[in-house]
Amino acid sequence: MLPRFSLSWRGPLLALVAGLASSAALADTLSVEGAHVRAVPPVSTTTAAFMQLHNAGDADRALVAASTPAARVAELHNHVDVDGVMQMRQVEMIPVPAGEGAQLAPGGYHLMLIDLVEPLHEGDEVALSLTFDDGQTLEVAAPVRRIETMGHGMPEEKAEEMPEGKAEGMSHAGH
Numbered sequence: 001m002l003p004r005f006s007l008s009w010r011g012p013l014l015a016l017v018a019g020l021a022s023s024a025a026l027a028d029t030l031s032v033e034g035a036h037v038r039a040v041p042p043v044s045t046t047t048a049a050f051m052q053l054h055n056a057g058d059a060d061r062a063l064v065a066a067s068t069p070a071a072r073v074a075e076l077h078n079h080v081d082v083d084g085v086m087q088m089r090q091v092e093m094i095p096v097p098a099g100e101g102a103q104l105a106p107g108g109y110h111l112m113l114i115d116l117v118e119p120l121h122e123g124d125e126v127a128l129s130l131t132f133d134d135g136q137t138l139e140v141a142a143p144v145r146r147i148e149t150m151g152h153g154m155p156e157e158k159a160e161e162m163p164e165g166k167a168e169g170m171s172h173a174g175h
Contacts, residue, residue: 029057030096030132035142037070037126038106042119048077049111049128049142053094054101062093063102065131070120071113074128078109088112093133106147120144 035051049068055061066074078091086107094109096102104110111128120126124144131137 030055030061030136030138032130032138032140035128035140036145037113037120037142039120039122039144039146044119045116046071046112046114047116047120048106049074049113049126050104050106051140051142052101052103053096053130055096055098058098059134060098061096061136062133063096063130064093064133066111067129067131068113068126070117070126072115072117073113075112075114076109077112079107096132122146 031054033052033054035049037049038047040047049066053063063076066076068074075090076092076094077088078094079086080089081087090112091109094102094104102109113126122144125141126144128140128142129137130140
């Protein structure tokens with residue numbers, strides 16, 4: 001006679017497999033393209049990271065945190081116009097709409113890497129860990145690149161987009 005085993009384990013096992021499959025499906029909905037970190041002089045203790053976030057899913061998402069072994073602090077930031085002066089401000093989240101995405105670029109949303117552990121050099125890679133509101137984390141390797149600027153540290157493409165006189169009023173006050 002064969003021993004009899006309870007089949008009560010099948011329910012939890014099926015739930016586990018279904019959960020893993022749905023996690024894998026969620027992981028495929030968010031992606032990162034063009035990630036890079038701005039090269040700065042060796043004496044600088046802060047820099048910024050830029051990228052495009054893509055959300056191929058049906059639900060809106062938000063980037064809520066970032067971390068990196070390259071800096072003691074990583075913060076989400078945006079530039080805002082305050083009385084005609086562009087100021088950088090920390091934000092709690094960066095929206096990543098369903099079927100669209102978010103652009104992290106100079107003059108807009110970006111990641112600030114504060115209190116660098118050691119100087120970054122052009123060509124280095126910076127590991128970034130991005131955490132979203134659903135708990136998903138994406139690991140990204142972002143190369144350090146020099147970004148050409150015009151005047152006040154603003155990239156040429158952003159300076160051309162700004163209304164006349166706005167680029168001159170850039171400020172990091174309140175940062």
